[in-house]
Amino acid sequence: MERMLARLIAAGGEVLLCGTCMDARGISDDDVLQGARRSTMDELAAATVAAEKVLVF
Template identity: 35%
Template structure:
């Protein structure tokens, strides 16, 4: 069993890093199923990925990717400090997404066999 931590930092709709990180995680889960455990921690502007109700005009819908990952059993957390800094503590999160702390991502880093950053 491989434990994989994805740390994402970029805005979900300002570029493709967050989109690529999430679709890579989905692909690993689909191709290797029970051979991988996946966790995703979002810092900085990538916390916007976990806010419910976004409807991008064109391109990739990151919320759909998060929904798939959560349905596959991945844990997804948003940095609480980053959410607070952007005035989004009252925002509704995507079902299955929770707020996390540096203690959480530190614990996940020690848990992980591999840490991938985007």
């Protein structure tokens, strides 16, 4: 999965992470793949509505 997401980021894709989910699992910003970033529910909802395709893991 890390290789796939790194390719997505390298191609200009955006990887947004649910901050609430990260907190619940004890994941910090330093633990995530470079180029992925913590997001908010409002931002995730807006990105989902605006996106042509959305992948969820």
